[in-house]
Amino acid sequence: TDFKSDKQPTWCPGCGDFGTMNGMMKALAETGNDPDNTFVVAGIGCSGKIGTYMHSYALHGVxxxxxxVGTGVKMARPDIEVMVAGGDGDGYSIGAGHFVHAVRRNVDMSYVVMDNRIYGLTKGQASPTSRSDFETSTTPEGPKQPPVNPLALALASGASFIAQSFASDALRHQEIVQEAIEHDGFGFVNVFSPCVTFNDVDTYDYFRDNLVDLEEEGHDPTDYEAAKEVILDSDKEYQGVMYQDENSVPYHEKHGVTEDMSEIPEGAPDDAMDLVREFY
Ligand code: SF4
Structure with missing residues (x-):
């Protein structure tokens, strides 16, 4: 697609992030976006490199x-498409506080997390979503604590769209990301994106054998109670849109943030400096 940059990814051959990114690029194109109106923000980790491999406006942040950062971009320019990408370490550990607040603000952007249940870039430490008995370099006997359930965290924080997909199920993954983009509000997708180098438990085969597609199960994502049930069911690995609030109103519409807000009002920096001087 037009979203592919000329940089060759340095991800390990077979990494799930290839499939995750391909689906994101196709979903952006299918929803009528192009690189000129799209801003991709990424954090740190193997996933964080995505802004280099995609051809769009991008920021590889902290x-x-x-x-x-994505929230700021969308508030300044509500007219452009903002997609935030990250990994399970980036998003559910150091970024967990930001996750909760981004969810409850319901800013109109998509958040795609490449969840491989391990820290890949730093070579195989336990991550927030690692299984409690998963032996890693930092947890020789396993983390001995239950993994974070990012879907439940999102639901408890008032999310308006919660979904999960699998990098290797290309078409479904693309469709699900498309729905997140089209959703009026914060579209959250947790993606099973296997790390073939450091995680020999949560593999492609494991997900292929255990994935349950909610669409085939007749799940109704607008039914909050049904959503709660699948989100809290830790015995199964679900794919699909789990929850969607059909009446969701994104932050910029609810609070009248328009394109004009990107203009700094006359004299604003001076006023701000006066406040700072007063404070100190
Ligand atoms: Fe992918 Fe793991 Fe390699 Fe990182 S270390 S590029 S997550 S396979």
């Missing part, structure tokens, strides 16, 4: 801080 660890765990991609969501506040």
């Amino acid at each position: 660890h765990g801080r991609a969501l506040p």
Whole structure:
């Protein structure tokens, strides 16, 4: 697609992030976007490199801080498409606080997390979504604590769109990201994106054998109680849109943020400096 840059990814051959990114690029194109109106924000980690491999406006930011940057971009320019990308370490550990607040603000952007249940870039430490018995370099006997359930965290924070997909199920993954983009509000997709180098438990085969597609199960994402049930079911690995609030109103519409807000009012910096001087 037009969204592919001329940079060759340095991800390990077979990494799930290839499939995750391909689906994101196709979903952006299918929803009528082009590189000129799209801003991709990424954090730190193997996933964080995505802004280089995609052809669009992009910012490879600070660890765990991609969501506040994306929020700022969308507030300044509500007319452009903002997609935030990250990993499970970036988003659910150092970025967990930002995740909760981005979710509850319901800013109209998509957030795609490449969840491989391990820290890949730093070579195989336990991440927030690692299984409790997963032996890693930092947890030789496993983390001995339950993994973070990012979907439940989102639901508890008042999310208006919660979904999960699998990098290797290309078409479904693309469709699900498309729905997140089209959603009026914060579209959150947790993607099973296997790390073939450091995670020998949450593999392609594991997800292929265990994935349950909610669409085939007749799940109704607008039914909050049904959504709660699948989100809290830790025995299964679900794919699909789990929850969608059909009445969601994105932040900029609810609070009258228009394109004009990107203009700094006359004299604003001086006023701000006066305040700072007064404070100190
Ligand atoms: Fe992908 Fe893991 Fe390699 Fe990182 S270390 S590029 S997550 S396979």
